[in-house]
Amino acid sequence: AERLHPNDPQRILRGLEVVEATGRTLSDWQGDAQNPLLSEPATCLMLAPARDWLYARCDARFQTMLADGAAQAEIAALSALYLPPQAMALKALGVAELQAVADDGMDVEAAIAQAQMHTRRYAKRQMTWFRNQMSDWPRFTEQDYEDNFANIFSFISKK
Incomplete structure (x- = not known):
């Protein structure tokens, strides 16, 4: 405490x-x-894409979730539970905005923009946390990890 x-x-x-x-x-x-989680030493590294690339991926992922209908189904299921407003499930990214569309008639485009903004801010906080907590980890900043897999694999295999 x-x-x-x-x-x-x-x-x-x-x-x-x-x-x-x-x-x-x-x-x-x-x-x-x-006991340690792994019996052998681990090689640590951080994948740290450029912020613009990361934000575009966050935005696209939210749009994909909407297009797949997953978000709407989850919101309906959460609403049916009648959870108290302080419940952690209701604090998940995008839930408040999509509930506002369903319950309060919020404009869908405004809700999407707001949910995407909150998602980008969350991603930024995560990257800040990783930078501070794993400051000694090597970073790979290339956005296209598939094209740069050889560099990452080479780093790991040298350890």
Whole structure:
């Protein structure tokens, strides 16, 4: 609890859920000496595409989800559950915007633009987190990883 900021309700709630479910605090779990996930050393690297390329991929993925009908089916299923507004499932990217279309008559194009913006911001936060947490990892910044697979494979095979 000492490490949690009082204005971070999501992490506080998660900590309380862990204590309730296991009888142990998160710091107890994190402090346990555990076996490594892999028995052999791992080679770490980061795929870090250019921001414009990444954002275009995020936008296209959201459009594909809409075209495939997956998003609409998921929104209908979530609505049928009558979840409280603070439920984590309702905080997934695109859910609020698509629910606003279904429930409040929000313009579809405006909802798509807003959901795509939130997705791009999430991707930016992820890239910032990786840059800060994995600062010593080699980065491959080429956008077309299939064309540059040889470079990445060469790096891995030298380790």
